[in-house]
Amino acid sequence: FQAEDGIRDSVASRGLGDVYKRQGESTNFALSTFTVMLPSSPNSDQRTARQFETRRSSRARMKLVKRLKHKGIRNPAVLDAIEAVPRHLFLDPEQFDNAYVDTALPIGHAQTISQPFVVALMSEMVLTAAKNNRRVLEIGTGCGYQTAILSHLFDKVYSVERILSLSQRAEKNLALLCINNATLQHSDGTDGWPGHETFDAIIVTAASDNLPQPLLRLIKPDTCLIAPIGVSGYQQLTTLRNQNGLISSETTEAVRFVPLLSGTCD
Ligand code: SAH
Numbered sequence: 001f002q003a004e005d006g007i008r009d010s011v012a013s014r015g016l017g018d019v020y021k022r023q024g025e026s027t028n029f030a031l032s033t034f035t036v037m038l039p040s041s042p043n044s045d046q047r048t049a050r051q052f053e054t055r056r057s058s059r060a061r062m063k064l065v066k067r068l069k070h071k072g073i074r075n076p077a078v079l080d081a082i083e084a085v086p087r088h089l090f091l092d093p094e095q096f097d098n099a100y101v102d103t104a105l106p107i108g109h110a111q112t113i114s115q116p117f118v119v120a121l122m123s124e125m126v127l128t129a130a131k132n133n134r135r136v137l138e139i140g141t142g143c144g145y146q147t148a149i150l151s152h153l154f155d156k157v158y159s160v161e162r163i164l165s166l167s168q169r170a171e172k173n174l175a176l177l178c179i180n181n182a183t184l185q186h187s188d189g190t191d192g193w194p195g196h197e198t199f200d201a202i203i204v205t206a207a208s209d210n211l212p213q214p215l216l217r218l219i220k221p222d223t224c225l226i227a228p229i230g231v232s233g234y235q236q237l238t239t240l241r242n243q244n245g246l247i248s249s250e251t252t253e254a255v256r257f258v259p260l261l262s263g264t265c266d
Pocket residue numbers: 111112113114119139140141142143144145146147160161162163166187188189190205206258259260261262263
């Protein structure tokens with residue numbers, strides 16, 4: 001990041017990567033006016049999440065919101081959510097400086113955190129299509145960024161991830177942000193969310209050519225499902241609805257997601 005308007009406070013003059021370490025490491029950084037203590041126990045997470053919101057990161061996020069508006073995102077609730085959720089907290093330190101660039105980034109395990117524009121667009125589509133904002137199911141938690149955005153838009157978020165370590169990482173990220181209306185599960189999302197059948201909206205954040213039957217069965221008359229549908233490397237964001245027992249689909253933007261895979265792993 002470049003500091004703007006000549007304002008360079010002690011935090012803004014460093015790369016975000018300089019002031020962060022992975023959660024769990026206890027390190028002191030003496031900045032010019034205060035010392036930042038990184039979390040050494042889960043109890044200190046709450047305090048730290050606020051402390052690590054620097055002038056630099058909040059400004060970068062405001063710029064990102066401007067860019068998303070320019071790219072056509074209009075829903076104020078979505079834009080507010082993007083502005084509220086510190087995306088850098090979801091990334092490894094070496095990626096902090098790219099956190100507010102509008103691009104997907106690697107999160108390990110050959111997976112990515114979605115591009116902010118795509119997160120915003122899918123959120124906007126889901127809000128437009130859903131009749132109610134009570135319960136949303138997300139397939140593909142990843143590191144939890146879209147989950148965090150959805151937690152601002154729905155009363156309750158359910159999110160499923162097939163890779164255990166990503167699910168655990170997302171759980172920590174959401175706890176750090178004090179998000180308590182999201183429930184995560186480590187399981188194969190192609191089975192939906194066993195035990196729950198009714199959602200106002202379903203958002204699939206991994207690509208498939210043909211959505212699995214259990215997911216299609218979750219599309220009740222008042223449910224919408226948004227998913228990237230298509231072959232590897234090229235999909236279209238698609239809204240599916242149930243119209244008198246028949247599933248209708250509407251496609252919009254071309255996107256590129258990692259594949260929806262069956263089974264689970266560590
Ligand atoms: N929602 C994430 C996107 C993560 S990328 C974000 O906000 O950035 C897609 C994720 O879907 C990957 O973490 C991948 O492991 C997961 N995934 C793929 N197939 C899955 C399945 N069958 N069930 C659950 N998660 C799956």
